[in-house]
Amino acid sequence: MSILVDGATRVVVQGITGKAGSFHARACLDYGTSIVAGVTPGRGGQKFDDRVPIFDSVAEAKVASACNASLIFVPAAGAADAILEAAAAGIELIVCITEGIPILDMVRVRRCLEGTNTRLIGPNCPGVITPGQCKIGIMPGYIHKPGRVGIVSRSGTLTYEAVWQLSQRGIGQSSCVGIGGDPVHGLGLPEVIDLFDRDPATEAILVIGEIGGCEEQEAAAFWKTSSRKPTVAFLAGVTAPPGRRMGHAGAVITGAAGTVEAKIEAFEAVGIPVILSPADIGAGMSKAMTATVS
């Protein structure tokens, strides 16, 4: 029916009493997400908005609430620790919204997660949503519409724009996953494409990439060997100058593989059409889906 999250997902929010944490915890609750616990060390025993119990640690939260996903708003200096805490507590899905985590912290975190069952989304990402069921993140819920397109993206607001264009055309989404804009992060484009591929509810896939790194190339290579679902891509940053960090820590062209041109070439080489204008994402997706049906 979806990937990663659904109506049965039980969420703990780490950093629930902070400014961003409390704002978005409320928005997720309003969307219908089961937020069953919050964590703020030192405030264990209190309640958030009189409804969500707060714990001193994820381990305690898990015992008391049987949460199986975590949403992290802990500030950058403590975010790597928060991720490892959730992983050590056996949380299966960790969504880390926090922006600005030092790269070498994420290098250590990723290494620690190797060989565990924990999946990390982000950091520096909008999160993941299965429209109508569960929103674990900061995306505006109302723009989404349940349906059959799976979206995976390295971006935030650009994804909202894409979702908006799809929903406006009546094209709903199975799940939308923002994997984040940092150079070292959790689930990558290939892994999420793989999940969509195995999800019966997903009929087509939209990949939104950008300059920097070579995950798009890896995604194209993976798609070629493993995926049979119609997929289209959009890539941001064709006008970005090399060597400059364009907002996202990961959006910087440091070699030939990091350019949009190289990424377009990789997608087109395996038969994934690339939408060239950000205004045409809805139309491009629509066209790809029609082509499959006919």
Added chain:
Amino acid sequence: MSILVDGATRVVVQGITGKAGSFHARACLDYGTSIVAGVTPGRGGQKFDDRVPIFDSVAEAKVASACNASLIFVPAAGAADAILEAAAAGIELIVCITEGIPILDMVRVRRCLEGTNTRLIGPNCPGVITPGQCKIGIMPGYIHKPGRVGIVSRSGTLTYEAVWQLSQRGIGQSSCVGIGGDPVHGLGLPEVIDLFDRDPATEAILVIGEIGGCEEQEAAAFWKTSSRKPTVAFLAGVTAPPGRRMGHAGAVITGAAGTVEAKIEAFEAVGIPVILSPADIGAGMSKAMTATVS
């Protein structure tokens, strides 16, 4: 016929051009050990005593000489690095003689060796010998005699005394392994007992322990469940005061388990006779072997 080393073992000596390294490399060569390479970074291309080629790294030595064991004399500050270098090069048996390696270095080394095929003997140990075949260490070769008693010990000269008492009585040794006097080291008493247990050439086992840690207790527990060979033990340090380091970094009583009394109790509880006087090691071993035969 023996454990760990035999006539086919091909040895590289790390630190072969140092004072201890060159002295003992010569002694091992004189004993008949196949020392096929030496390593001293920066002296690659030279020869040791006009017979052993010197390399800049263990990896190069391995390619050129097919060595499968390493003998380390590198000074303490660089010894952990030398062990990891040998392990990374795929050396199967590493014997580290070096004394005085920081404990936290050994903590890291042991962690790195987990899950590899490399066996480490030592550090701060006399090494391992299979009499008449191969000596990788600093023990005086001539006191040994080929035979059927396997010796494993945390000590150096005390082991020589034991070997001497056995050889004087005509009791030869299959192999003698000094596992070293540091609190964190490679193969432990239980692992070496296990090797002797699986070695058809070994008929009886002599364990020489001392104060500190609880390896003797682990050895006793292991022996009870797994070993069927007659085994006797000697333990040094019944008169050592608690809290003081008796030479070896590992020979310090920091808790009840570290006392000789606790170790004697553990051995006797599983039926391993404990020799009480260091003057009686030969006689005690002789008695144990006779008892088995009759």
Added chain:
Amino acid sequence: MNVFEYQARSLLGRYGLPIPPGGVATSPEEARQIAERLTRGPFVVKSQILAGGRGKGRFLSGFSGGVRLCEHPAEVEEVARAMLGGVLVTAQTGPEGRPVNKVLVAEAPRIQRELYLAILLDRGRRCPVVIGSAQGGVDIEEVAREEPGALHRIWVDPQVGFWPYQARELAVRIGLRGPLLNPAADVIARLYRFFCECDASLAEVNPLAVIENEKIAVIDAKIGFDENALFRHPEIAAYRNEVVEDVREAEALKAGLNYVGLSGEIGCMVNGAGLAMATMDILHRYGGEPANFLDVGGGADQNQVTKAFGILMADPRVRAIFVHIFGGIMRCDVIARGIVEAVSHAKPKVPIVVRLQGTNFEEGKAILRQSDLLIRTADDLADAAQKAVAAARETR
């Protein structure tokens, strides 16, 4: 964040890397004094700009070479005079070049061999990689393309760390054997320690040199830092203001905005980095060129919108302003109020095109409409971009 060579020298020096003695000067006299204090010549005078290719660069004044060898302190002064205050154009600066406000004066040891050493993050493998080559002093990207086998890489498991034997392995692979092996391995190990302890994103020594008396020296170093980690390195963070060469970027930095200066004519203000890039891209598709990348962030408030407007309006290149907001966390009515306030206050001379979409976009548009300011709006992204390009053309 990249730092100037003289800053890199100072940081690496603290980690015990072998750097030829020298100092940085802001005046020709100071440059001469530095040379006089050094033990011996020849000396090298190096323009301090954040771009490569300095040696083959040329000043707008006609003076040739951003890096020059001098025999005597008097010559150092002369060369520094020609460089300081000038604008240096290299293959990497673009035709507009970069101003040279400081020169580095250092001893120039006799170089016997030039090698290459760098540590950076391998994003694909998610770990640091230490790279060495026996071919240094040249463009390493070219070496990588034409003779990939000449680059040697050691990937570092972050849990195990980088051990001396790995440094020795790399030293051997790039040909530093014999008496050079241990000193070279020491240099590599120290550079790695610097990389990790200072949260560098790049630590490149090119060339690493074998100099007279069989010694190793760091002749030139390019150092970049992970901006995310600057909070734990206040001393390095303090370099931040010094290393911004673009005046617009310096202003944006003060205002805490995520800004990159470009050379086009449409000032952009967007929320979100991906959307900001996509916005630049679509302007380009319709024949316009962005004057900047500016991401006001997901949670920007009215105040930040005002500041951002200020920077766009102060840019003489800007002939039109394009505001593109997808309201998620950020509400479009709040943004609209920020725009109205900024525009009423500063009375910009260039046309403004606004596209608001997402949360409260109707209210936002209503606020803009009721303001009676000359703000052009559009619902559709393509339409908005075309209007912005057209607006910039009007004012040309």
Added chain:
Amino acid sequence: MNVFEYQARSLLGRYGLPIPPGGVATSPEEARQIAERLTRGPFVVKSQILAGGRGKGRFLSGFSGGVRLCEHPAEVEEVARAMLGGVLVTAQTGPEGRPVNKVLVAEAPRIQRELYLAILLDRGRRCPVVIGSAQGGVDIEEVAREEPGALHRIWVDPQVGFWPYQARELAVRIGLRGPLLNPAADVIARLYRFFCECDASLAEVNPLAVIENEKIAVIDAKIGFDENALFRHPEIAAYRNEVVEDVREAEALKAGLNYVGLSGEIGCMVNGAGLAMATMDILHRYGGEPANFLDVGGGADQNQVTKAFGILMADPRVRAIFVHIFGGIMRCDVIARGIVEAVSHAKPKVPIVVRLQGTNFEEGKAILRQSDLLIRTADDLADAAQKAVAAARETR
């Protein structure tokens, strides 16, 4: 190597651990001055010896308590006068006690709760373990025996390191919740950093206290260091000479010998730690008691043998000397020459028993025999030990 409390305070203070202000004094006047400089009383005056149980200890002078609370600086001076120069006997010192040459004077905050915190090496698991208990200020070995569940342990994977969440977990488990949680976790994390960076073998805070105003404080700390790692901590290594309380050990340290002073009457000199312990043990079996542990090492030379002899002969407790060498690397003839030289030179008044075995033992014995010195020899270990015990009895 354990250090004095005042040294531990200084080291931990550098890691930002919360330590009540104070200072160390060698004279009563100095103690008073320290108290006068402190913000407020009450003050605590603590005898600086390397043994526990000070609070319940008693001086040979009859003065009671090695740790005393004082209200006023004048009282501090008075108490310090009673302690300094005295000999303190506690449950851990043995009846001979330890000389008190320094006292620590510190503010004594009002304690609300006493907890326990320690980091040490778990030999069995080969990793550091962080131990905490809500029951502090008491003998932790007793807690461990009687209520093992009251001790909480966190083992640290050396490749992963110790993360703040683990420190918080321990803080919660020992009851430090609410506003105390984060400060307590910070203390634990800092102690861990100290443990690793300084190569400690033990870092024990007992008690760790909750004091007035809901603050955390380190009231007493016991710190030990891995002697193998002192080479990379020259500053800590410099403490080494200060922390040796036994004069014989101080001499041995200067001579670079591996020596531990004991209270028996037979001076032992052995090569190898295991053989040295076994030698002590066999003397004990035959009714003798060793005056010391002394391992001259596997590669000791003639010079070290001479030095070792000097220390044994200078010990007034020693009534006989037992030299026990198994020649492996060390040749017995070399040892014998060392013995002959030392004995001819120093003319000891106590009998000497020598057992040489191993490499060149025949030559060694011949050298002793030919020396015409009164040296008793034995081939067999049991025989040699019995001769040594008998010799010590003769001279009683």
